[in-house]
Amino acid sequence: MQLPEQQVAVLEAASADEATSVDALAERADLPPETVTGAAFELETEGLVAVEERVDETVTLTDEGADYATATLPEIRLYEAALEAGADEEPVQMGQVIGASGLEGPQVDIALSNYARKGYGTIDSGEITADPDADPSADAEANALEALSDADEAPVDAVDVDADTIDQLDRRGLLERRESTVREVILTERAVTELMAGIETAETVGQVTPELLTSGDWEDVEFAEYNVEADAEEFEGGKVHVLRQMSERVKDVLVGMGFQEMDGPHVDADFWINDCLFMPQDHPARTHWDRFAMEQPSHIDELPEDLVADVERVHREGLGEDSEGYHSPWDEDFARALALRGHTTSLSTRYLSGTQIGEIEPPARFFSVEKAYRNDTLDATHLLEFYQIEGWVMAEDLSVRDLMGTFEEFYAQFGIEDIQFKPHYNPYTEPSFELFGTHPTTGELIEIGNSGIFREEMLEPLGVDCDVMAWGLALERLAMLTTGAEDIRDLHGTLADLEFLRNAEVTY
Known part of the structure; x- marks a missing residue:
């Protein structure tokens, strides 16, 4: 049996006992991951491998999220300043509390928009109150930021943070979610049989070059098949705002x-x-x-x-x-x-x-x-x-x-x-x-x-x-x-x- 060089390399790097990721195969075969992916799909068409796919989701803190993990969330700073000002006993002028909190610029809006939502108190007609029973140490978002601060890019399944909190941090722009498609390859029985019998490497050409055309060699070479199912790189272009x-x-x-x-x-x-x-x-x-x-x-x-x-x-x-x-x-x-x-x-x-x-x-x-x-x-x-x-x-x-x-x-x-x-x-x-x-x-x-x-x-x-x-x-x-x-x-x-x-x- 003859196969293109890249396909032979993938077959020799793969295993019939356990599925191997494309990245691992690429490292073993010393080939780019995208080349291995294309070869795997071609081998799957020939019935020599099975390709399994899953989507892995990871989360990582944005720069803003990392800053809040090191310091604290603006709404907690506002709550602490409100307590200091006595807002747990009677309403206090909001400007006074904001000044004492040290919040500036966009952080003020962020604090105000999350303060009441989290039950830290109320904001009404320019005055602020603080709920004495509120507990910043139990703030789910603050604790999640702390838990994620040590992980560069953590799988969602491995993070001890509930899905609602992840969603809220995502909406606030404090973390980034990334989805990646993981493909794993495992040899079929037919592939094992063919490998035992011996597979020869066929010379294939991936693209037409000026040399091939001028020399006339293009008539004698075997061209590699073009995989139209291979994933293309995703681009997010600009769009008119809603x-x-x-x-x-x-x-x-x-x-x-x-x-x-x-x-x-x-x-x-x-x-x-x-x-x-x-x-x-x-x-x-x-x-x-x-x-x-x-x-x-x-x-x-x-x-x-x-x-x-x-x-x-x-x-x-x-x-x-x-x-x-x-x-x-x-x-x-x-x-x-x-x-x-x-x-x-x-x-x-x-x-x-x-x-x-x-x-x-x-x-x-x-x-x-x-x-x-x-x-x-x-x-x-x-x-x-x-x-x-x-x-x-x-x-x-x-x-x-x-x-x-x-x-x-x-x-x-x-x-x-x-x-x-x-x-x-x-x-x-x-x-x-x-x-x-x-x-x-x-x-x-x-x-x-x-x-x-x-x-x-x-x-x-x-x-x-x-x-x-x-x-x-x-x-x-x-x-x-x-x-x-x-x-x-x-x-x-x-x-x-x-x-x-x-x-x-x-x-x-």
Whole structure:
């Protein structure tokens, strides 16, 4: 029997008594592993060997995970600082505890997002509490990091860490999982018989060279067979982010519904962000706990004087017989204060007032898909910065029925046809309602937006004398409904699930 040289080498290196890995055969035969793999598949076709496959999974700590294994997790540092500050007895200002913990940059967000999840305490309205019964020494993730710190690359089966903890550390980017296909080769009875009888080496050529062609030797040589079943090297190319896909799709849908796009500053005066929305200056959402104020510059220089006077008048006195205003302090200096916009409705007030692009005549439809910033508590549906789908329609005699119909048409473009509505209160819309959608995996109702008809107290100072229906929808939550993501932090941020992002598709 004649076989190519590589196949003969593999047969001579393999055993009929026990399976031998490709790597071991490659070492014995002094051949590259990929050459041995190809030869093994060819021998299997001839019935001379059996090739067995299994997938081995190993885990190794990332640099960040190794750092936390040496020091400790950010949430534990935050808990220890909270205890030192007496948060186990009464709530303590969060800024004070963060400063004492020594956490900086992304570690602060990481600590805040995991603190309550692990039961170390609560974070609410800028204050933090610490559960005196919490036990950091029993933290499964911290203990797992310590257990893995000594292993360079440990098989999952050999690690004394439960699967849920491994999954959580993987989502946090603290460890890396690697899967490798292990192939083992064992000789068949036929191979043993042929080896005893003697196998000759056949001269084969693996590729056509210029020399073979010019000399004419290619007509006499035997070419090695090409194995189309051999594994190719995997490459993970770039991909448009899920939120970018979602954003572009939303824009396409709204433009198709006759809307024009708005844009404007991310940092804006409180006047445009809140005062023009008929939101009182002592509203809880306007405190420094909920907004990100700017230190330098701290105030805007130019505001339309007439518009400022009209907005102040309505805040103080109301509008018409049935409106009394707020009877609360109104300070122009506060209205000029700069902050990261808490919602993109600041763009709507700029456009409706005619300040941004000039006076707009009804009927008109505008939208934006832009970032907003809020000092929220991080959880599965909240981030400190997020994308808001802002939109409004200006026309005569608009009703809630028109608004609901617009949403049904919009969400139907994404295959979502079970939108639910719930009455709500906003200082700037009446009537108002929230929107909810059903998560395709968990079946839970998720709030996906807020909407209503702008109040006359808001529109009159802006110079608008017809109806305007408006909304602010959450892009990330729409992405959760279309991709099945269960946690908004899987989509973007320091804890983003890269494997999920590689495979998720925006469907519509």
